[in-house]
Amino acid sequence: MKNNKLVIVVSGPSGAGKSTILKSLPEEEFYFSVSHTTRSPRPGEVHGKHYYFVSEAEFLKMIENHEFLEWVKVYDTYYGTAKSEVEKAFSQNKHLVLDIEVVGATRLKSFFGKNAVFIFIAPPDLDTLKHRLVSRGTEDEEKIKKRLERAKTELLFASWFDYVIVNKEIDESIKEFFSIIKAESLKPFRNPDFASILETL
Amino acid sequence: MKNNKLVIVVSGPSGAGKSTILKSLPEEEFYFSVSHTTRSPRPGEVHGKHYYFVSEAEFLKMIENHEFLEWVKVYDTYYGTAKSEVEKAFSQNKHLVLDIEVVGATRLKSFFGKNAVFIFIAPPDLDTLKHRLVSRGTEDEEKIKKRLERAKTELLFASWFDYVIVNKEIDESIKEFFSIIKAESLKPFRNPDFASILETL
Numbered sequence: 001m002k003n004n005k006l007v008i009v010v011s012g013p014s015g016a017g018k019s020t021i022l023k024s025l026p027e028e029e030f031y032f033s034v035s036h037t038t039r040s041p042r043p044g045e046v047h048g049k050h051y052y053f054v055s056e057a058e059f060l061k062m063i064e065n066h067e068f069l070e071w072v073k074v075y076d077t078y079y080g081t082a083k084s085e086v087e088k089a090f091s092q093n094k095h096l097v098l099d100i101e102v103v104g105a106t107r108l109k110s111f112f113g114k115n116a117v118f119i120f121i122a123p124p125d126l127d128t129l130k131h132r133l134v135s136r137g138t139e140d141e142e143k144i145k146k147r148l149e150r151a152k153t154e155l156l157f158a159s160w161f162d163y164v165i166v167n168k169e170i171d172e173s174i175k176e177f178f179s180i181i182k183a184e185s186l187k188p189f190r191n192p193d194f195a196s197i198l199e200t201l
Numbered sequence: 202m203k204n205n206k207l208v209i210v211v212s213g214p215s216g217a218g219k220s221t222i223l224k225s226l227p228e229e230e231f232y233f234s235v236s237h238t239t240r241s242p243r244p245g246e247v248h249g250k251h252y253y254f255v256s257e258a259e260f261l262k263m264i265e266n267h268e269f270l271e272w273v274k275v276y277d278t279y280y281g282t283a284k285s286e287v288e289k290a291f292s293q294n295k296h297l298v299l300d301i302e303v304v305g306a307t308r309l310k311s312f313f314g315k316n317a318v319f320i321f322i323a324p325p326d327l328d329t330l331k332h333r334l335v336s337r338g339t340e341d342e343e344k345i346k347k348r349l350e351r352a353k354t355e356l357l358f359a360s361w362f363d364y365v366i367v368n369k370e371i372d373e374s375i376k377e378f379f380s381i382i383k384a385e386s387l388k389p390f391r392n393p394d395f396a397s398i399l400e401t402l
Contacts, residue, residue: 179379179383183383186377
């Protein structure tokens with residue numbers, strides 16, 4: 001039986017609800033890629049769980065050694081996905097989930113080809129997004145303004161994704177996410193039951 | 202809001218469970234295309250509901266008048282989908298379901314382009330298929346043998362479809378069917394909620 005595990009690339013503006021959806025996925029089936037970053041940990045963030053927090057010098061060294069599947073600089077911060085993370089998921093026979101910003105995602109398309117599924121999580125509208133960012137209370141007005149500008153740009157990239165989940169109601173969005181995983185598992189080149197039939201013909 | 206209704210083309214060997222799955226779809230959301238055929242009605246089959254039963258002369262006339270979206274001759278019987286059926290579905294704002302044999306389905310790919318979703322319903326294996334055909338009791342041994350041969354050929358075409366549902370357990374297969382419909386409705390070019398956001402940017 002061939003491996004029918006997916007590479008699931010998830011993008012979307014900060015505040016769209018991406019993290020909440022991803023948190024609902026069971027760890028027995030999904031491996032969550034941990035990114036490297038040069039930004040400082042927020043309260044409660046754990047090294048090796050939320051991110052690998054590294055210095056800029058370390059990050060640049062990793063770039064030089066071609067250790068990243070993709071990396072990107074957002075404002076003054078580097079973010080990257082180490083190739084070793086991908087290998088970890090596959091060795092555990094789990095779907096790999098990559099939570100990656102939009103530009104990083106587009107770079108992965110050519111790398112993974114049809115093995116990957118690209119899902120964009122969008123807010124219902126920009127007003128709702130602003131409201132969510134403000135009520136989170138972790139960022140000042142200037143940063144929120146920057147995020148909203150960035151969200152606009154990201155939304156224009158969304159058409160490029162395989163699927164767009166508009167997160168109006170979180171339970172419905174989670175159902176939609178699982179429908180995508182189920183449907184993608186039924187593609188003929190992934191469906192293990194179908195592969196079994198072909199072997200008997 | 203643009204039309205986000207799907208054209209769902211469903212194929213699969215006789216006895217794979219296609220009809221049972223399609224019967225579970227609500228008529229308020231799905232319009233079932235009625236095919237034309239030159240074969241005789243089976244007991245209980247209703248003209249205009251199961252098929253439009255027409256003479257070979259009538260069928261050939263319709264071919265001549267380009268009234269078919271697709272047609273095919275299987276053994277000595279003609280089957281075809283009239284263009285007028287497609288228009289009916291769209292005017293009612295429903296998903297269009299086309300239950301079509303494999304060769305007819307391939308012909309529709311270029312016609313509908315990315316508007317259509319192609320789903321193949323497969324039996325778990327050929328032994329199960331044979332068992333189902335025999336227990337149905339509507340066909341003699343010779344016809345069942347012919348159907349099994351045909352099923353093998355059809356299964357080799359299945360890789361060409363967008364999705365393959367292997368019908369082991371009917372309730373699970375129905376869930377899979379709905380997951381496909383849900384996922385396909387989330388494609389960016391179909392998702393009406395996403396279209397609404399884009400308009401506000």
